[in-house]
Amino acid sequence: MSKEFSNGVSQGRLHPMSVAIRAIAEIFDRMGFGIAYGPELEDEFHNFDGLRMLADHPARDMQDTFFTSEKPPRVPRTHCTSVTLRSLEKLAKEGGTTMRMINPGKAFRNEATDATHEAQFYQLDGFAVGPTGAVTLAHLKGTLEHFYREFLGESAKVRFRPSFFPFTEPSVEVDAWFEPEGKEGKWLEMCGAGMLHPEVLKNAGLDPAKVQGFAWGGGIERLLMVKYGIPDVRLFHSGDIRFVYGFDQKEV
């Protein structure tokens, strides 16, 4: 029997994205990460220039961007790394050197949609900074490995591959090993990451000689598609209740 209805007044349902972000928030809460917010409609400084994605640099082509017809134009943020920059600005104003935040939120890319691409999606960005030498690439690996292990299962592990992002140096691509129940395990590309570029710290008003840290960012839908076997990313923001009810759910 596939589904049971409770009698009487039924509860409603949370969207699986909310369910997932709660689980993510809880795992990172235990690792000392707060949750930061920022505007979805961003200025070019926080989305691009402050992150060293300068106009006319090919790096800007890495992400297909929507622009508003305002003058100057703003952008529906192409990633939640903009929130990282804003949080670092706040840290600089407070005169601090230590901060850990995740920024789950909606991001936008101007690209043709199909089963694995959607023009709007949720991203889990996050960062940790501390005094020089205190927050390293090894901590990035430890943090993400812990996260994936809690979120995807005990057998999860991570590996890094060289990559390039204008806002991190070194930059890595993060793969997670995932073993779905009863299926063979495989490596999956999960997010981009690296050590925050000194110029980004400087752009935020921090002194890169005194502060260093890591940052990462990746799509949340993809994580859920893998975990729950969701075949099409476009289901998430379709407003269709059949998707929301497509999972057996158990309160824990």
Next chain:
Amino acid sequence: MRVSRDWLQTYFEKPLPSVAEIAEAFTFHAFEIEEATGEMLDVKVLPNRAADCFSHRGIARELSAILDTPLKSDPLREPSNVDLRSPHLRVEIEDPKKCSRYMGAVVKGVKVGPPPDWLKGALEAVGQRSINNIVDATNYVMLNIGQPLHAFDAGKLKVENGTWKIGVRSAKESEKITTLSNEEFTLSSSISLITDANADVPIALAGIKGGKAAEITAATTDIIIESANFDGTTTRRAAQALKLFTDASARFQNRPSPELCAYGIRDVLSIIKDVAGGEVEGVVDVYPIPAQPNLAVSVTLGQINGILGSDFSLADVESVFRRLELATQVTDETFTVTPPFERTDLVIPEDLVEEVGRIMGYDTIAPVLLPAPATAPDQMRFRGIEKMKDMLVEQGFTEVSTQSFAEKGDIMLANPLDTTKPALRTSLEGNLNEALERAKRYAPLVLAPNETPKLFEVGTVFPKAGEYLELRTVPSEASLPDEALAKLGAKEGDLSKIVDLEDYGKDYEPKKYQLGAYKSFSVYPFIVRDIAFWVPKATDAMSVAKLIHDTAGSLLHQTPYKFDEFQKGEKTSLAFRLIFQSPERTLTDDEINGIMKGISDALTSSGYEVR
């Protein structure tokens, strides 16, 4: 960048490992491999390395470092001297910012014809079409060391006072050019041209593609070879404006060093001499803005391990720089690296840290957990939002997520993907009403028969006054009992104005759920049937439901839902709702009638009385 294993092998004495092993080496130490087929690898060169690695030489250099196998020879470390006299060629550059160097060589008496097998084979191994010996030589050198080159038929250019004159200038408004592939482009002044300056005729789109006017043909005997450096931004904009992306434009937009021009002309002249004969008359080198040598970069062992969280030794780091053939001075624990001209990406200490991390391999860095934080993390705002959602879910509301783009709004997109939704939503209302209409249609699939869908969304909206996080519920007559929600009044609004989210959420633990694997819904229509019958008073409704379920077969969408039950004397009336749906086709009433008949019969033979 497509590379062939055979081509790479020309750089090494030792036989290279298999394509699969090379792919693995690149994946974990340099670049992703997009595809590996036969002896060919498609290397996804990272943007910061496009200046030196869009070439077999650059890829071989990387492979040498990763495998710790020396290069047999390195064309960029050998002298680039060429005979700098060409009495019959002049070059005029209008704006040195757009063309920092232009080397031109005159070769007379070449014989244009098919290329030798090695040249044709090398190009075809990386999916390039062979054209003729001259054009192939220019393409070969570009793919080998990364310098784009072009050959013009000098016989088609105007000679004045015994000299040819090449011009580099901006196009005039509406000026036209026909390229080698016979496409005509109408230009604007942001696009740079190469011209036959004596006749003021365009002969190439600078840094992008050659023109028909000076095409090399079988009849060509005298040629002018271009080895130049065009500005990355200008080239990129021009390629985008013309929608013409070429091997040359891909390289120039990544700003290779103008030093490379000399190596390009040296190599192409040498190959042309071999494959097409002729006499090199000399080379003109106009280099108005010489590249500054790369500055030395210093990094300490402490910095490297302090950023990577690694435990590398002095010897480890020294070996990395040796393998990459980076000139390095070591004083105590400080490494001072002077990058070669082509490594324009090595500028700050962190760039060197990355070289150490990736060549050593990130797998050598063990994961470490962060220490416990000094202060409790702040997730109050998040918890406030989630508390609001939990409250609504308890009251029977279902959360949906909809698109942020809308037909109308205050802020318009300059480049919408869906032109019917060119604005950012100013309210969740439209999307939610639409979602509710659909939810009503699908309600029998997911809700009990006595329930009607109630939806909510929490999402950002973008009115002119500034974006905010809106909470909205539908339908409007649904009741909102909670004290915080009651403040909504109109059942919508800026969430942070309804309550102080931080305060509201500070002590709240959002409910957690475990979800099972996703079950796809069918796109085909469903059919609803109700069945009611009398059973003896003591009958277990669940076992009757199971009987119906088992009899109904696989087209039954879910557990039969008991929506009515009452007693009359010694009998109980039960009513069940059944939903039928197929994952692969539209069901007919006839076949469902058949199934219902079967259920009816099964109930009857169990002694129940179908009403």
